Amino acid sequence: MDFINNLALGFSHSLALHNILYCFIGALLGTAIGVLPGLGPLATIAMLLPLTFSLDPISALIMLAGIYYGAQYGGSTTAILVNLPGENSSVVTAIDGYQMARQGRGGAALATAALASVLAGVIATFFIAGFSPILAKAALSFKSPEYFSLMIVGLFAAVILANGSIIKAIGMVVIGLILGTVGTDLNSGANRFTFGTLNLMSGLEFVAISMGLFAFAEIMSNVAQKASAKTDLHKVSRLWPSKQDFRYGTPAAVRGTLLGSVLGILPGGGAALASFSAYSLEKKVARDPSQFGKGAIQGVAGPEAANNAAAQTSFIPMLTLAIPSNGVMALMMGAMMVHNIVPGPMILTQNAPMFWALVTSMLIGNVILVLLNLPLVGLWVKLISVPYTVLYPAILMFCLIGLYGIENSSFNVYVAAVFGLVGFMLHRLKCEPAPLLLGFILGPLLEENLRRSLLLSKGDFTIFVDRPISLALLLLAAVLLLSTMMPSFRKKREEAFAED
Amino acid sequence: MVRGKSGEIAMLKKYLASAAIGMMALGLGASASLAQTYPDRPITLVVPFAAGGGTDIQARKVADGISKALGQPVVVENKPGAGSLIGVQYAAQQKPDGYTLLMMSSSYVTNVVLGEGKPYDPAADFEPVTMVSISPTALVAHPSVKAETLQEFIDLAKAEPGLINYGTFGDRSQPHLSAVLFGAEAGLEMNAIPYNGGGPAVTAVVSGEVDMLMPTIMLVQPHVESGALRALAIASSVRSPLAPEVPTFAEAGFPFEMGTWFGIAAPAGTDPEIVKKVSEAAIGFLTTDEMRKEIEGEGSVLLALDPAKTKAFIADEIERWTKVKELGLF
Structure with missing residues (x-):
């Protein structure tokens, strides 16, 4: 009964006309910045924060939250249409989504992404409402050893989800890990691989590497094989997913939602980890894994549902424990403190109207997003029928603006240019860049948690097997490793990834 | 003739003197009017950290206040990287015309004093403008x-x-x-x-x-x-309004003060008149009841120091951390 009362209290605020308006503004802005590569929700919220100081706190938070989950929607649009994941959570969406677009199913892919996201958004909202207090406590049992073991699982999964040869995938992960070590070491303050330049002291920028490897490399490859690129980009037949798409996509979206909801709660987990995990899960459970990487609808529905669900459930640790799991959540927390609302376990008693209004506004926001995005699918699809001689320079220009904007410096533009060349070579060598990127993201976390665990245990490695959750994760990793060595799996995998 | 010549010389001298005075006056007038017309275009406040962080949030508040007082937009420019070294170095290289300001935080001193190399000199490369606040540990x-x-x-x-x-x-x-x-x-x-x-x-x-x-x-x-x-x-001299039940270190029997501070500086060589103008604008804004309440609500202590006191504050910080460095703790 409490549950219903709470939701009713929330809706009484979030359904007020002005709050619906702020929700709409947030969702619209979020979609727009998601579509623009490079400009992320973090920078946008930071820029808009001062504007919200004069607003009613409920309206301010509803709008800021809208920007965040709206960006998850928009980010997949460029990933699908031009293989350009603006944020790390849409990297895997690009794998199959872009293939669908090349086959003329771009409309179906976009609609699937939108529908999967709204499904995830609705379910995740109930998830937050129902389990907030309980789930927040679960996140605290994840300490450094558990995170280390979780990263090991993530890296092994990255190798398995890669297309093509396992050796190449391992190579890509290792290169990613090495790139992740660039910068100032957290423990000692020593500079690693910075070649004496200040620019590398805070490490390589994720956006620069991913734009180089995906966007720049893709453009170069397409220009290199002009004739085929032209035909690939023009055919867009249907906008609505087929019956078959629904049959395969719906269960994938449900699985992605559940996985994403759980992973979103973990501090540091978030949307990226959720989408990667959802992709490997889909590949595991699929009846015909050979379709993955060639435009499998599950490869879009699963990760898209997962990243949206995770984006929403990542509010749980921030609201109930005052633990922001990422930069955007930290900003949201800052915005609340400006209005003298203190996040933490007391929020459910002290600021109940605000809490429930925010939660219920997510439901409204998701509906707004789907109403906003489904009609726009046609518009986005038209974008790829623009001749690539016009489209590519335009994409490059937006990329360059985004790259410059990250740190207001041209250094990242050069980094992206170098990784564009690297990406082009990898494409030619038939090496997948996705495992490299995952290695780059997970590598620093892996090292940090490994060294921290050992500092805490005073050098005793048994810390990783003495703790049940950590042990279970390591066993899972061992199973993954063994399964890749088994001859039957290898055969199946080779069939699945056989070059056409 | 002689008289006439000397008269001419005298006149020449007189002329030169008055010209010199005139030129001096002109020069003074120019500088005075430079400070008087300042600012006649937007001012940039360089934040050496990413948008959304603690320093950025303080900077955006201060930028808003200075902008209202001086009647020109104050644009926050984030130049993150290398633990604030990139942004500070960038600000140091800008023209000292008052149109570039720097948002300092504690790392402005500790980065250089405790770090390796000397990417900039915290005592000489900037003119201190105003200390904003200090957030106690x-x-x-x-x-x-x-x-x-x-x-x-x-x-x-x-x-x-x-x-x-x-x-x-x-x-x-x-x-x-x-x-x-x-x-x-x-x-x-x-x-x-x-x-x-x-x-x-x-x-x-x-x-x-x-x-x-x-x-x-x-x-x-x-x-x-x-x-x-x-x-x-x-770790402050007085209890925090955010947590009034928590004693200070001194009250608990072990005197110790430490905090994260924020302040504004301008590249070395900026006209003292302009520094004064910015400082007065910032102090005027910071000492309003509304701002004081906001800063205290964050658990910080309002400083609002003028340029001379700011200079002394920074010098104290440099001295403190130089001593720590000499102890070999880092």
């Missing part, structure tokens, strides 16, 4: 730590050297510096456990992975209020 412990007071904590850490693990936001971050300095002054042996930033470090002390953390009070206040953390002392 608190010592918080997980409730499982068997110490209700600061003295009990010191006794506990002394009884078993190496028992206490404390979190940091990375090597030479403010909580790291605070804990090392406090530990050295109290004669404690504790282990630093680095986390990548404030969020993860606070999580770690709340979950009990580390025993202690020395962040600014604002960061942990909700946890102190809910009882998830125990605040043993606050």
Whole structure:
């Protein structure tokens, strides 16, 4: 009964006309910045924060939250249409989504992404409402050893989800890990691989590497094989997913939602980890894994549902424990403190109207997003029928603006240019860049948690097997490793990834 | 003739003198009018950290206030990287015409004094304008730590050297510096456990992975209020309005002051008149009741210092950390 009362209290605020308006503004802005590569929700919220100081706190938070989950929607649009994941959570969406677009199913892919996201958004909202207090406590049992073991699982999964040869995938992960070590070491303050330049002291920028490897490399490859690129980009037949798409996509979206909801709660987990995990899960459970990487609808529905669900459930640790799991959540927390609302376990008693209004506004926001995005699918699809001689320079220009904007410096533009060349070579060598990127993201976390665990245990490695959750994760990793060595799996995998 | 000549010379002298006076007056007039017409175009406030961080939030508030007082937009330009070195160096290289200002925070001094190399000189490369505020450090412990007071904590850490693990936001971050300095002054042996930033470090002390953390009070206040953390002392001369029940270090029997501060500077060579104008605008804005309340609401102490006092503040900081460096703690 409490549950219903709470939701009713929330809706009484979030359904007020002005709050619906702020929700709409947030969702619209979020979609727009998601579509623009490079400009992320973090920078946008930071820029808009001062504007919200004069607003009613409920309206301010509803709008800021809208920007965040709206960006998850928009980010997949460029990933699908031009293989350009603006944020790390849409990297895997690009794998199959872009293939669908090349086959003329771009409309179906976009609609699937939108529908999967709204499904995830609705379910995740109930998830937050129902389990907030309980789930927040679960996140605290994840300490450094558990995170280390979780990263090991993530890296092994990255190798398995890669297309093509396992050796190449391992190579890509290792290169990613090495790139992740660039910068100032957290423990000692020593500079690693910075070649004496200040620019590398805070490490390589994720956006620069991913734009180089995906966007720049893709453009170069397409220009290199002009004739085929032209035909690939023009055919867009249907906008609505087929019956078959629904049959395969719906269960994938449900699985992605559940996985994403759980992973979103973990501090540091978030949307990226959720989408990667959802992709490997889909590949595991699929009846015909050979379709993955060639435009499998599950490869879009699963990760898209997962990243949206995770984006929403990542509010749980921030609201109930005052633990922001990422930069955007930290900003949201800052915005609340400006209005003298203190996040933490007391929020459910002290600021109940605000809490429930925010939660219920997510439901409204998701509906707004789907109403906003489904009609726009046609518009986005038209974008790829623009001749690539016009489209590519335009994409490059937006990329360059985004790259410059990250740190207001041209250094990242050069980094992206170098990784564009690297990406082009990898494409030619038939090496997948996705495992490299995952290695780059997970590598620093892996090292940090490994060294921290050992500092805490005073050098005793048994810390990783003495703790049940950590042990279970390591066993899972061992199973993954063994399964890749088994001859039957290898055969199946080779069939699945056989070059056409 | 002679008379005439000398008369001519006299006249020439007179002419030259008046011309010189005139030119001086003109020069003075030009400089005075430069400061008088300042600002006639937008001012840039360089923030050497990413948008959305603590320094950025302070900077955007200050930018808004200066802009209203001076009647020109103040644009915040984020130049993050290398733990603020990139942004500070960038600001140092800009024209000292008052149209580029720098938002300083504690790392402005510690980065250079405790770091390797000398990317800039914190005493000479900038003109201090105004100190904004200082956010005092608190010592918080997980409730499982068997110490209700600061003295009990010191006794506990002394009884078993190496028992206490404390979190940091990375090597030479403010909580790291605070804990090392406090530990050295109290004669404690504790282990630093680095986390990548404030969020993860606070999580770690709340979950009990580390025993202690020395962040600014604002960061942990909700946890102190809910009882998830125990605040043993606050490192300022007065108690914090955010947590009035927490004693100062001095009250708890161990005088120790430390905090994260924010301030404004201009590249060296900026016209003192302009520095004064910006400083007065900032102080006028900071000392309004509304701002004072907001800053205190964040658990910070309002400083609002004029250029001379700001200069002395920075010099004190440099001296303090140079001494720490000489102790060989870092």
